[in-house]
Amino acid sequence: MIYLYYLIMVGLALGLKLGISDLVAIKTVTPDFVVIALCAISMYEGRGNGTIWGLVTGFAEDVLSSGLLGAHALTRTLVSFLAGSIMSYRTLQSAYSFYASLTVGILALFNNLILYIIVIQGGAGWIKGLLMAVFLPALYTMFWALIIFSIVPDAVWERIYKHETAPFI
16 A cells, blocks of 8 residues: 555656646756655665665656656666665654755755766856756755645654555565
């Protein structure tokens, strides 16, 4: 049952990122909802399963979007691994929602920087490119993570992360 919640979270995040993230964009800066969802999954699942979710989600994102195949799979895998290593699902409680959002922002910065290096966005305006493609999207993702983690009540997180035996583990 918990995998169904994860699938819904990832599907919703991909839909938001690929579908309507332009509606909440400030200039050309859009939040990365996929990083938020993967961090939420990796908080509970830990490094192993979180990394698998990151790899599958990143590969799906590569297939659905144009660009270098495997770039998102690599970065999402690394971000999920780090999120599973650093955080636990208790960080989503309302008292720690700022800490969780700050961690998501740092992981989004790491994700954007690796993508920027892989895709080689450089050129004459590399400082503006770093600002617009790495730092500002990470800050905006942190803002949205704070909103999401603060609005969703603790009871919902507890229900999602209620420990039940999974059928495939």
